[in-house]
Amino acid sequence: MAPDTRTISLTVNGQPHVAQVEPRRLLVDFLREDLGLPGTHIGCEHGVCGTCTVLLNGASIRSCITLAVQADGASIDTVEGLAQGGELHPLQDEFSEKQGLQCGFCTPGMLMRAREILAENPDPSPGQVREAIASNLCRCTGYQFITEAVISAAARMRASKEGVAP
Amino acid sequence: MKPPPFAYAAPDTVEEAVGLLTEHADAEPRVLAGGQSLIPLMNFRLAKPGYLVDLRNVAGLSGIRREGDVLVIGAMTRMAEVERSPEVAVAAPLVTEAVGLVAHVPVRNSGTVGGSLAHADPAAELPAVALALDADLVAAGPGGTRVIPAAAFFTGPYSTALAADEILTEIRLPVWPGGHAFTEFSRVHANFAVVAVAALVELDGDGDGDRIRRAALALAGVAPTPVRATAAERALAGAPADAATIRAAADAAATSLSPAGDLHASPETRRGLARTYLRRGIELAVARARNER
Amino acid sequence: MTAANQATPGAPPVRDHSASRRWVGQSIRRVEDPKFLLGRGGYIADRITPGTLHAAVLRSPFAHARIGRIETAAALAAPGVHAVITGREAAELCDPMPDFGPDPAKHTWRCLAAEKVRYVGEGVAVVVADSRYLAEDALELIEVEYEPLPPVTDPERALAAGSPLVHEALESNCAYERSFDFGDVERDFAEADVVIRDRLRWHRSGGQPLETVGAIAEYDQGTGSFTIDTNTLSFTSYLFMAAGTLKVPVNKLDIRPVPAGGSFGSKLFANKPAVIAGMCARKTGRRVAYLEDRSDNIANCDHHGSDRVYDVELAMMRDGTMRGLKIDVVDDYGAYIQFGVGHHGNALAQVVGPYTIGSVRYRVRAALTNKNQQGAYRGFGSEVNNWMLEQMVDKAARELGLDPVAVRRMNFIRDFPHFIPTGNVYDSGDYERVLDHALELARYDHWRDEQRRLREQGRHIGIGVITAQERSVFSATEFWFWFDEPGAPVTSTPESVSLKVDATGGITAVLYSCAFWGNSPETMVAQLVAEEFDCSPYDVSIVYHGSRDGLPATGPGGSRTTVMLAGAVEGASAKIKEKARRAAAHLLEIGPDDLEWSDGGFRVRGDPERKKTLGEIAIMLHLFKHSFPEDMESGLDASKVFDHPYTTMPSADRKDLGVFYPFVGHACHVPVVEVDIETGAVTFLNYAAVHDCGTLVNPRSLAGHIVGGTAQGIGTALYEEFVYDDDGQLLSSSFMDYLIPTAMEVPELTIGHVETPSPYTPHGIKGGGEGGRMMAPAAINAAVNDALAPLGVRLTELPMTPERILAALRAAGHAG
Numbered sequence A: 001m002a003p004d005t006r007t008i009s010l011t012v013n014g015q016p017h018v019a020q021v022e023p024r025r026l027l028v029d030f031l032r033e034d035l036g037l038p039g040t041h042i043g044c045e046h047g048v049c050g051t052c053t054v055l056l057n058g059a060s061i062r063s064c065i066t067l068a069v070q071a072d073g074a075s076i077d078t079v080e081g082l083a084q085g086g087e088l089h090p091l092q093d094e095f096s097e098k099q100g101l102q103c104g105f106c107t108p109g110m111l112m113r114a115r116e117i118l119a120e121n122p123d124p125s126p127g128q129v130r131e132a133i134a135s136n137l138c139r140c141t142g143y144q145f146i147t148e149a150v151i152s153a154a155a156r157m158r159a160s161k162e163g164v165a166p
Numbered sequence B: 001m002k003p004p005p006f007a008y009a010a011p012d013t014v015e016e017a018v019g020l021l022t023e024h025a026d027a028e029p030r031v032l033a034g035g036q037s038l039i040p041l042m043n044f045r046l047a048k049p050g051y052l053v054d055l056r057n058v059a060g061l062s063g064i065r066r067e068g069d070v071l072v073i074g075a076m077t078r079m080a081e082v083e084r085s086p087e088v089a090v091a092a093p094l095v096t097e098a099v100g101l102v103a104h105v106p107v108r109n110s111g112t113v114g115g116s117l118a119h120a121d122p123a124a125e126l127p128a129v130a131l132a133l134d135a136d137l138v139a140a141g142p143g144g145t146r147v148i149p150a151a152a153f154f155t156g157p158y159s160t161a162l163a164a165d166e167i168l169t170e171i172r173l174p175v176w177p178g179g180h181a182f183t184e185f186s187r188v189h190a191n192f193a194v195v196a197v198a199a200l201v202e203l204d205g206d207g208d209g210d211r212i213r214r215a216a217l218a219l220a221g222v223a224p225t226p227v228r229a230t231a232a233e234r235a236l237a238g239a240p241a242d243a244a245t246i247r248a249a250a251d252a253a254a255t256s257l258s259p260a261g262d263l264h265a266s267p268e269t270r271r272g273l274a275r276t277y278l279r280r281g282i283e284l285a286v287a288r289a290r291n292e293r
Numbered sequence C: 001m002t003a004a005n006q007a008t009p010g011a012p013p014v015r016d017h018s019a020s021r022r023w024v025g026q027s028i029r030r031v032e033d034p035k036f037l038l039g040r041g042g043y044i045a046d047r048i049t050p051g052t053l054h055a056a057v058l059r060s061p062f063a064h065a066r067i068g069r070i071e072t073a074a075a076l077a078a079p080g081v082h083a084v085i086t087g088r089e090a091a092e093l094c095d096p097m098p099d100f101g102p103d104p105a106k107h108t109w110r111c112l113a114a115e116k117v118r119y120v121g122e123g124v125a126v127v128v129a130d131s132r133y134l135a136e137d138a139l140e141l142i143e144v145e146y147e148p149l150p151p152v153t154d155p156e157r158a159l160a161a162g163s164p165l166v167h168e169a170l171e172s173n174c175a176y177e178r179s180f181d182f183g184d185v186e187r188d189f190a191e192a193d194v195v196i197r198d199r200l201r202w203h204r205s206g207g208q209p210l211e212t213v214g215a216i217a218e219y220d221q222g223t224g225s226f227t228i229d230t231n232t233l234s235f236t237s238y239l240f241m242a243a244g245t246l247k248v249p250v251n252k253l254d255i256r257p258v259p260a261g262g263s264f265g266s267k268l269f270a271n272k273p274a275v276i277a278g279m280c281a282r283k284t285g286r287r288v289a290y291l292e293d294r295s296d297n298i299a300n301c302d303h304h305g306s307d308r309v310y311d312v313e314l315a316m317m318r319d320g321t322m323r324g325l326k327i328d329v330v331d332d333y334g335a336y337i338q339f340g341v342g343h344h345g346n347a348l349a350q351v352v353g354p355y356t357i358g359s360v361r362y363r364v365r366a367a368l369t370n371k372n373q374q375g376a377y378r379g380f381g382s383e384v385n386n387w388m389l390e391q392m393v394d395k396a397a398r399e400l401g402l403d404p405v406a407v408r409r410m411n412f413i414r415d416f417p418h419f420i421p422t423g424n425v426y427d428s429g430d431y432e433r434v435l436d437h438a439l440e441l442a443r444y445d446h447w448r449d450e451q452r453r454l455r456e457q458g459r460h461i462g463i464g465v466i467t468a469q470e471r472s473v474f475s476a477t478e479f480w481f482w483f484d485e486p487g488a489p490v491t492s493t494p495e496s497v498s499l500k501v502d503a504t505g506g507i508t509a510v511l512y513s514c515a516f517w518g519n520s521p522e523t524m525v526a527q528l529v530a531e532e533f534d535c536s537p538y539d540v541s542i543v544y545h546g547s548r549d550g551l552p553a554t555g556p557g558g559s560r561t562t563v564m565l566a567g568a569v570e571g572a573s574a575k576i577k578e579k580a581r582r583a584a585a586h587l588l589e590i591g592p593d594d595l596e597w598s599d600g601g602f603r604v605r606g607d608p609e610r611k612k613t614l615g616e617i618a619i620m621l622h623l624f625k626h627s628f629p630e631d632m633e634s635g636l637d638a639s640k641v642f643d644h645p646y647t648t649m650p651s652a653d654r655k656d657l658g659v660f661y662p663f664v665g666h667a668c669h670v671p672v673v674e675v676d677i678e679t680g681a682v683t684f685l686n687y688a689a690v691h692d693c694g695t696l697v698n699p700r701s702l703a704g705h706i707v708g709g710t711a712q713g714i715g716t717a718l719y720e721e722f723v724y725d726d727d728g729q730l731l732s733s734s735f736m737d738y739l740i741p742t743a744m745e746v747p748e749l750t751i752g753h754v755e756t757p758s759p760y761t762p763h764g765i766k767g768g769g770e771g772g773r774m775m776a777p778a779a780i781n782a783a784v785n786d787a788l789a790p791l792g793v794r795l796t797e798l799p800m801t802p803e804r805i806l807a808a809l810r811a812a813g814h815a816g
Helices: A027-034 A090-097 A107-120 A126-133 A144-161 B014-023 B038-043 B079-084 B086-091 B093-099 B105-110 B113-119 B125-132 B230-236 B243-255 B267-291 C033-037 C073-077 C087-093 C132-139 C155-159 C185-191 C236-245 C272-284 C294-300 C342-349 C382-400 C404-411 C431-441 C444-456 C521-533 C561-588 C614-623 C699-719 C771-791 C802-811
Strands: A006-012 A015-021 A053-056 A059-062 A075-077 B007-009 B029-032 B051-054 B064-067 B070-074 B136-141 B144-149 B154-156 B167-174 B179-185 B195-203 B212-220 C053-059 C065-071 C081-086 C123-129 C143-148 C174-182 C194-202 C214-220 C225-230 C253-257 C288-291 C308-316 C322-334 C359-368 C460-463 C466-472 C495-501 C507-512 C540-545 C595-598 C601-604 C607-613 C637-642 C663-676 C681-692 C750-753
Touching: A015 A027, A053 A107, A053 B105, A059 A107, A059 B105, A090 A107, A090 A144, A090 C033, A107 A126, A107 A144, A107 C033, A126 A144, A144 C699, B014 B029, B014 B051, B014 B136, B014 B167, B064 B086, B070 B086, B070 B113, B079 B086, B079 B093, B079 B105, B079 B113, B086 B093, B093 B125, B093 B179, B093 B195, B113 B125, B113 B167, B125 B167, B125 B179, B125 B195, B125 B212, B179 B267, B195 B267, B212 B230, B212 B243, B212 B267, B230 B243, B243 B267, B267 C802, C053 C132, C053 C272, C053 C294, C065 C087, C065 C123, C073 C081, C073 C132, C081 C087, C081 C132, C081 C272, C087 C123, C087 C272, C123 C132, C123 C272, C155 C322, C155 C359, C185 C308, C185 C322, C185 C359, C194 C382, C214 C272, C225 C272, C236 C253, C236 C272, C272 C288, C308 C382, C322 C342, C322 C382, C342 C359, C342 C382, C382 C404, C382 C466, C382 C771, C404 C431, C431 C444, C431 C466, C431 C663, C431 C681, C431 C750, C444 C460, C444 C663, C460 C771, C466 C771, C495 C561, C507 C521, C521 C540, C521 C561, C561 C595, C561 C601, C561 C607, C561 C614, C561 C637, C601 C614, C607 C614, C663 C771, C681 C699, C681 C771, C699 C750, C699 C771, C771 C802
Parallel strands: A006 A075, B007 B051, B029 B051, C053 C288, C225 C253, C322 C359, C507 C540, C681 C750
Antiparallel strands: A006 A015, A053 A059, A053 A075, B064 B070, B070 B167, B136 B144, B136 B167, B179 B195, B195 B212, C053 C123, C065 C143, C081 C123, C174 C359, C194 C308, C214 C225, C214 C288, C308 C322, C460 C663, C466 C663, C495 C507, C495 C637, C595 C601, C601 C607, C663 C681
């Protein structure tokens, strides 16, 4: 007896997709397995650690406690969409420059959350960054170099917006 | 930790949603709002609804509006929208402050006001706010709509007065003239509250605000449901708005509590936290009431 | 420093570290980063191919119970299910798990419980299905008859007569007991002016990396071979044990490492998922993935941390001189004891801390209880000793009316190498320099002034100053010197690297049993190779090799990796250069001794224009055999199996355990905290940390580990605990209750580095990856106690939760 499925239409990293999913299928599994985008990771599957963070219509969500059917009609951004044309996004580049990653497992979720943070506040203080990334656990870095990376990336992103060389 | 299978529908109207809940009553149907509380339970397989009615497409359940002295928030309004709303900040700053303490931004982006109220976690912020403000919760069922006062809404841990085939459609919050404070103690930033206090204080119109006209105090995390500290409220009504009075009211309120203990806090610690946060909350509400003069 | 110049028996030669370095010491960007930043990390869960089946384990809801009938028919008939294996069937398909515990016949640890369960969460059956979703559906259809038995959850009660027995055949819950005397304990205690006593309790926490353990296994029926991809670590040298469990010859098991999303010890030798996946693959004839989820991992990871009760006495003179230590420790190991009491070897490696304490009595009792077993957690048991000792030093200072900083300073070891009473050696150090730098970075005097000022306002500010050791590079002896007649007195803990120079001069380094898990082995090796060959680290290719045909290697643990990889790289590089020198000599028609290595090649001494680059030499060796003498083989590659450079054997009477952890770093942490005595909340006002782990390969990388380790230490000190109730139920069974610090719980650290090189290692490197967590719990406890001292309150139990702080305040008459 085949399980009941639903058709969902959504855009992921700018690409439109139409798919059949079981209602119970978690968005994180849909992204990783059905769309072949394993960059979003699973840490806890109960919505606490933030490892699975993606953007839905520009807002961060926890894809391990979101059903794929809840993303019908939405535009999703994952880490795979960050680098453009072979160039790292300033956040990715600064994470490397500042060593804001060690094992890399929390990194995709942290990058997507950082993207949201900077979209809302392009010039945050270190304290504001720290409070904002408290939504995402990291077990390796102790958050210090992540905070530095986000601040540096913010400066570069402001500069490029103003047409000034970073 | 994958959820068990369930049948699913995403209806377009309240009537359809209610109809589905009635029709599939035998399947233990649940309403899906933001899913931030329900889906983790399903991932743990602690909740196994046979039917999930998703409200995401139902028209008219989302939105914030002012009706005179009442702030009306649609049940499916995302907490993030409430948090950012200038209208809420003016009409019910207690709500703004409390919503900002609900978990983290990603949870508030998906989570809804109605979902939090209907989930009725004894330690949750919004039920305590609803109780403090004497809110009315509007429910739609097969027999039509009805208004349930907050005082009657929360019936036990994770248990409300909603029937199995009713859905919450909106919450109506009276505007409170005065100072507010929502404070809570959690062990780790933005984690669930061990104890939370919603404090509302209206100061006397005459003089420099030396006396309290009335207060509304609600606590979460200290009982099977959020509770009003009615004895403390009575003690404060008409009393001087000074540290000694506030301390005495907080002490009396805390002493009357019989909280349960868990791995995070014993009953004695919860009583102590209630005392501390009542005192701090009332003091902050008084200070804010004075600043508005 | 006379000791360093004299030959020490068993010690390797003292090295000259005077050469300048180009790549070692640079905080370059890590070579590993790009794939992780792009979301292409290739973790185990990313390697599911179409058609891979998924396993899910049914876990016991009881802490202690006999297993009766198990009904699996309904589960087997469920959609998508390919197999159901119960614990009893698993006991036929597999031998017990490898462990270093007591008598394997009496302490039997299996991948699934067969006759009885010994902790909540122990697996009793496994389902294999088309998806994890379907496997979990089928788990709910399995019916297990349990006959509950009374559980035992307190270690001291477990050791008492009449306690329920975790392993009946052992006839006791004491898996190990022994008391050691090092030095003249009785004399030191008799001559002491005062004996400081205390009872201290450290509750278990654990690594809990964000990625759990997982394995994907295939079994080839034709060859009888297993191929298993897994993120667990440490294979080549100990692989035969896992092969034995799967009942195949060692050369029929290939375990291939994949990047791990963190470990902190918890992926060390975590073979159970690999065994379960392998067993299921063989049973179904299909590729099977077993990926723990968080519920699986928290209750069943087999890597809970130390869980100790200490009764300690510190013998002191009135002027603050420390004389001797008597330590009586009960360690709650849980239901199994896979690493024996190796955690206490870690304690004994640095049991006296940085102090000239002359004698130690160490009594250890390993208690078995109905909890998940201990494994490895950053520090591996030495961090607990650091905490205990520093608590005692602070208590002594208080009782004697002495300044806690002065007491430490006056007892510092100053001459190196220094042998401590247990026999282990501290190779080098400059503890005063670390302390002075830390106090300066911490603005210690300013914060003492602030403390006075804020105390007058009724605030409770505390400053902790702790000075402690971070040992690195363990020897195998620490697992067996506990026994006068050990069954397996192993002495090998090697690490291997192969270097291959291709025809264009490009270098590839092959690592064995050294998968990436958040440390940066690729960056370390790339920098070390670049240092040897004057190339760019980013031009070095790194390959992780599977175990079957891999060279001997022990893998990470005890902060050994960078030192051991450095030794292996150094050895392999020397062999390459030796052959390249002879080849260059041939090509340049000059004697090999007339050549010197410079700037990426060999040149004639005194005639630098006559030279051959590595690339020029390599292409000749690869393609032009006839240009060289007969005894010179084509190609340019070499391997080095680098054995532990400094291990000595314990004495027969075990009064001297020998040298087993010789490269010992040191650190000083100075946190400033405020305690809210109404809520028990602890917040940081400042935090300075200075570490000395010898020469640093990549200072930024080490700093990252210090911050991350300190963050975990904050968790251990204030938030994290695996809490079991009296029925053995794990109350902290999810991240909602097992509280991992967020960015708001971890302050910004001011970090300082001091480098006193090891005289014995390449470049003078010492291990430093564990250091942050080895210091922070001690430092934070010290700070909290300093804050509460005016109230007569002292915390002696970790974590210092609000509940424990408030309870202590209430007990001292301060209402919350």
